[in-house]
Amino acid sequence: DVVLTQTPPTLSATIGQSVSISCRSSQSLLDSDGDTYLNWLLQRPGQSPQLLIYSVSNLESGVPNRFSGSGSETDFTLKISGVEAEDLGVYYCMQATHAPLTFGTGTKLELK
Amino acid sequence: VQLVESGGGLVQPGKSLKLSCSASGFTFSSYGMHWIRQTPGKGLDWVAYISSSSGTVYADAVKGRFTISRDNAKNTLYLQLNSLKSEDTAIYYCARSGNCDYWGQGVMVTVSS
Numbered sequence: 001d002v003v004l005t006q007t008p009p010t011l012s013a014t015i016g017q018s019v020s021i022s023c024r025s026s027q028s029l030l031d032s033d034g035d036t037y038l039n040w041l042l043q044r045p046g047q048s049p050q051l052l053i054y055s056v057s058n059l060e061s062g063v064p065n066r067f068s069g070s071g072s073e074t075d076f077t078l079k080i081s082g083v084e085a086e087d088l089g090v091y092y093c094m095q096a097t098h099a100p101l102t103f104g105t106g107t108k109l110e111l112k
Numbered sequence: 113v114q115l116v117e118s119g120g121g122l123v124q125p126g127k128s129l130k131l132s133c134s135a136s137g138f139t140f141s142s143y144g145m146h147w148i149r150q151t152p153g154k155g156l157d158w159v160a161y162i163s164s165s166s167g168t169v170y171a172d173a174v175k176g177r178f179t180i181s182r183d184n185a186k187n188t189l190y191l192q193l194n195s196l197k198s199e200d201t202a203i204y205y206c207a208r209s210g211n212c213d214y215w216g217q218g219v220m221v222t223v224s225s
């Protein structure tokens with residue numbers, strides 16, 4: 001199975017600060033169809049996960065544009081340009097290129 | 113789009129439980145669906161997937177014990193959990209399609225004597 005390793009495990013930020021989360025895959029997530037099925041999810045406290053970004057860099061409808069995703073093959077990054085209070089929670093990367101679908105280890109974003 | 117899980121609860125090891133996920137706000141029959149679980153305080157683990165044409169795939173940890181199915185007439189996804197073990201204790205979520213673009217609120221399954 002594909003292992004997704006996220007760093008850092010915990011991130012402390014002030015409101016307005018820009019932060020980045022890394023997701024490294026144990027194998028390339030470039031699919032034979034040319035797409036890379038690496039998504040980012042946010043799980044707020046007490047809530048179910050929600051999709052933020054799909055296929056590396058595509059913003060899901062309704063997600064603020066302070067979120068952005070980048071990367072390729074095995075190295076991916078989620079950036080939040082100006083953290084807001086509603087962004088607190090646990091961020092997960094997720095891959096759907098290789099079966100079975102797997103999730104990253106999670107990064108908890110908290111207020112400093 | 114709304115996904116609402118039900119059917120969770122406390123069950124003894126070795127027993128069975130059936131979870132349901134009621135879907136609305138989209139053409140259910142056109143989408144593949146996942147079951148994903150989360151151990152309290154821990155990460156996310158994929159459990160099973162059913163395609164729009166009812167092809168199924170399972171995680172090794174549940175293969176032979178769990179069965180995913182769907183009833184397109186009722187817009188409902190199911191997960192039959194048999195021979196339950198303590199390690200199956202988790203919150204179970206249904207999620208839509210390969211991207212998991214929508215998730216239900218989750219249902220708790222506790223396996224304990």
